[in-house]
Amino acid sequence: MYGGSWVLFSYEDAAALLRDPRLTNNRASLPLLALPEHERGQFDDFVAFLRTWTAFYEGDHHLLRRKRMDEVFRVLTPARITAVVQEVVHRLIDGWGRRHAVDVVQEFARPLPAMVFTRLMGAPESDYEQLDHWADDIAYLFGASDLTVDDVRRGWDSAQLLMAYLRDLAADMARAPHDSLLGGLMAQDNPGFSFTEAEACAQVVLLMFAGLEPSRHLIGSAVLGLHQFPEQRALLAEQPRLWPAAVEEFQRFDPPVQYIGRMAAESFTYRGHRIEKGQLVLPHVGSANRDPKQFADPDVLDVRRRARHLALGEGVHRCVGASLVRVQTSVAVRTLLERCPGLRVCDQVPPQWHSYVGFHGLSSLVAWL
Numbered sequence: 001m002y003g004g005s006w007v008l009f010s011y012e013d014a015a016a017l018l019r020d021p022r023l024t025n026n027r028a029s030l031p032l033l034a035l036p037e038h039e040r041g042q043f044d045d046f047v048a049f050l051r052t053w054t055a056f057y058e059g060d061h062h063l064l065r066r067k068r069m070d071e072v073f074r075v076l077t078p079a080r081i082t083a084v085v086q087e088v089v090h091r092l093i094d095g096w097g098r099r100h101a102v103d104v105v106q107e108f109a110r111p112l113p114a115m116v117f118t119r120l121m122g123a124p125e126s127d128y129e130q131l132d133h134w135a136d137d138i139a140y141l142f143g144a145s146d147l148t149v150d151d152v153r154r155g156w157d158s159a160q161l162l163m164a165y166l167r168d169l170a171a172d173m174a175r176a177p178h179d180s181l182l183g184g185l186m187a188q189d190n191p192g193f194s195f196t197e198a199e200a201c202a203q204v205v206l207l208m209f210a211g212l213e214p215s216r217h218l219i220g221s222a223v224l225g226l227h228q229f230p231e232q233r234a235l236l237a238e239q240p241r242l243w244p245a246a247v248e249e250f251q252r253f254d255p256p257v258q259y260i261g262r263m264a265a266e267s268f269t270y271r272g273h274r275i276e277k278g279q280l281v282l283p284h285v286g287s288a289n290r291d292p293k294q295f296a297d298p299d300v301l302d303v304r305r306r307a308r309h310l311a312l313g314e315g316v317h318r319c320v321g322a323s324l325v326r327v328q329t330s331v332a333v334r335t336l337l338e339r340c341p342g343l344r345v346c347d348q349v350p351p352q353w354h355s356y357v358g359f360h361g362l363s364s365l366v367a368w369l
Contacts, residue, residue, distance in 0.1 A: 001145040001357065005280035006273075007259065011291035011310070014283035017270075018314035023262035023281055025317045028056045030261055031141035031152050033280065039149050046156040049163075052199055053206040055317060058265075062316065064193040069203060069320050072184035076120060078327050085331040088115045093339050096369065101346065104336075104365045105220045112332055113215035120324075121204055122180025123169055131165070134158040135208040142261075143213065143358040159205060166201035181207070211321045215328055217256035217354075217361025222246075222333045224365055225253055227345040229301040233337065240334070242303050247330045251289075252309035253301045258286035258360050260313055285310040286360060344368045 028050035032040045054065040114132035137158035185200035226233040259282040290298040312319040352364035
């Protein structure tokens with residue numbers, strides 16, 4: 001993949017390499033690796049933009065930016081996220097009226113994260129479809145490995161349009177401070193590191209790319225997983241205290257992000273193999289989370305399981321929006337099943353899956369209400 005890469009599948013290898021200091025997360029140039037070398041130069045500005053993302057910094061520069069982002073996320077308390085998610089969930093379900101069947105992905109799991117994130121970042125919810133479209137074009141560049149020049153150009157065009165939108169939104173917030181994700185990232189009243197307005201907007205692009213695709217896939221796969229293991233759905237209904245553990249198990253059982261990219265910052269030998277500086281290393285967390293050496297009955301969904309998964313990464317680059325993903329998935333799936341106790345996946349219409357290599361998720365899941 002990406003013109004050549006190391007792919008490691010065991011839990012032991014994935015966990016070790018995600019923490020290995022010889023590997024860097026500075027992979028802003030990843031979307032270009034599949035392109036012919038003579039085509040890459042036209043995207044220098046795009047790579048420079050991607051390098052402003054906190055996720056692609058290392059060392060003290062990363063720690064300062066990550067600390068600031070963590071501070072902003074603490075403002076988005078679970079109670080606040082829960083209130084927004086529940087309101088959106090109820091509105092989506094109310095919109096189904098007296099229908100007998102819905103596409104749980106297209107009419108629930110897909111729009112929900114975009115609607116929620118748009119509101120949390122401080123934008124009008126009515127803009128969510130356009131913002132979601134731009135974010136999709138960017139996410140595709142990190143989820144597919146057979147990219148074309150047109151794919152990268154479309155992603156760069158969407159990134160510029162999204163940044164222009166966010167700069168206008170930031171200008172409005174500068175005139176009237178706003179208690180939101182973007183407003184928090186722009187705040188200059190903390191004694192530590194502060195983002196510039198452009199940097200704050202860039203971090204929102206990062207969070208949209210990193211948050212929307214995994215959240216919708218996790219919600220869809222959770223609904224399908226509980227259909228495949230109906231005794232687990234019954235257990236959650238009887239023991240709702242198990243929902244936090246269930247969300248962790250959904251991530252282990254079918255993680256939306258299948259591999260987490262790293263690049264070798266230096267040449268080194270790992271298990272007898274020479275990994276050269278600049279080569280791509282892909283710990284495959286989708287496989288690691290089903291490793292029978294780590295998990296008993298790994299192909300069984302068990303909401304009582306307490307095993308540690310790798311779906312959100314490991315070490316200093318662990319997913320910054322993990323709390324948002326967890327709360328959103330728990331509230332969305334639980335509320336859906338409580339509001340629609342008769343919901344059953346339609347066995348006559350096979351689930352449809354995306355063809356991405358890096359993301360694993362449904363594009364369609366028809367269910368009876």
